[in-house]
Amino acid sequence: MAAARTPLMAGNWKMNLDHHQATHLVQKLAWTLKDAKHDYAAVEVAVMVPFTDLRSVQTLVDADKLELGYGAQDVSAHTDGAYTGEISPVMLAKLGCRYVVVGHSERRQYHGEDDALVAAKARSAFGQGIVPIVCVGEGLDIRKEGRQVEYTLAQVEGSLAGLTAEQAAQVVVAYEPVWAIGTGEVATPEDAQEVCEAIRGKLREMFTPEIADAVRVLYGGSVKSGNIAAIMAKPDVDGALVGGASLDAEEFAKIVRYQSHNVG
Numbered sequence: 441m442a443a444a445r446t447p448l449m450a451g452n453w454k455m456n457l458d459h460h461q462a463t464h465l466v467q468k469l470a471w472t473l474k475d476a477k478h479d480y481a482a483v484e485v486a487v488m489v490p491f492t493d494l495r496s497v498q499t500l501v502d503a504d505k506l507e508l509g510y511g512a513q514d515v516s517a518h519t520d521g522a523y524t525g526e527i528s529p530v531m532l533a534k535l536g537c538r539y540v541v542v543g544h545s546e547r548r549q550y551h552g553e554d555d556a557l558v559a560a561k562a563r564s565a566f567g568q569g570i571v572p573i574v575c576v577g578e579g580l581d582i583r584k585e586g587r588q589v590e591y592t593l594a595q596v597e598g599s600l601a602g603l604t605a606e607q608a609a610q611v612v613v614a615y616e617p618v619w620a621i622g623t624g625e626v627a628t629p630e631d632a633q634e635v636c637e638a639i640r641g642k643l644r645e646m647f648t649p650e651i652a653d654a655v656r657v658l659y660g661g662s663v664k665s666g667n668i669a670a671i672m673a674k675p676d677v678d679g680a681l682v683g684g685a686s687l688d689a690e691e692f693a694k695i696v697r698y699q700s701h702n703v704g
């Protein structure tokens with residue numbers, strides 16, 4: 441079955457760039473991609489920014505009619521109420537968010553988020569028409585034991601629990617092996633393919649073959665312009681969730697434009 445999945449390159453800025461810097465980076469990214477005549481329908485581009493940057497990014501995207509998508513890095517499982525410090529998906533929808541990252545390994549590690557909470561956040565986002573980018577991936581100890589597939593699939597099962605078929609067909613899954621995040625230690629294209637393929641198999645089992653075929657599975661972890669083409673050459677990798685390299689407009693634009701470089 442031929443899969444027609446549009447690749448997605450999403451930059452996860454993490455806790456970097458204030459709203460002035462955000463405007464500057466988005467402007468530079470948009471200009472760089474425009475100069476390169478980037479076709480957003482061929483490779484979708486999005487930036488996942490701190491909450492405090494969202495209004496500025498929205499204003500710029502709307503004013504300049506940019507095709508760039510944007511979103512937040514977390515969302516509450518609730519829509520309103522006494523949840524001090526949390527941000528509602530209703531608020532994010534009002535700010536024009538197309539995506540929201542949920543279950544990033546840093547949220548799982550530093551904020552104790554488990555699969556059940558991640559699934560609740562994914563459903564919460566969908567409830568307001570925002571597509572969650574659901575992150576999964578094993579730590580170094582699990583990788584050393586060779587249990588990366590088993591571990592990651594258990595996370596997929598738990599983190600996508602309760603999605604309807606319609607939601608499942610739209611969800612984005614990001615496979616980010618924790619040992620490759622921010623370490624410069626990129627998984628080999630074969631490592632990425634092994635787990636991304638297994639994730640698609642799991643989606644087939646949880647939902648339907650058509651849904652599994654439609655879902656975009658991203659790779660994340662030390663993605664750079666020099667290694668992206670080889671990773672994208674793998675059949676079950678449909679894009680990347682890029683941390684550090686997304687903070688540099690030119691470098692991120694090169695990642696987005698991976699098809700214009702040779703496979704290294």
Ligand SMILES: O=C(CO)COP(=O)(O)O
Nearest residue numbers: 452621622661662683684
């Ligand atoms: O965590 C990541 C993206 O969500 C990956 O971060 P780096 O690209 O900096 O390794």
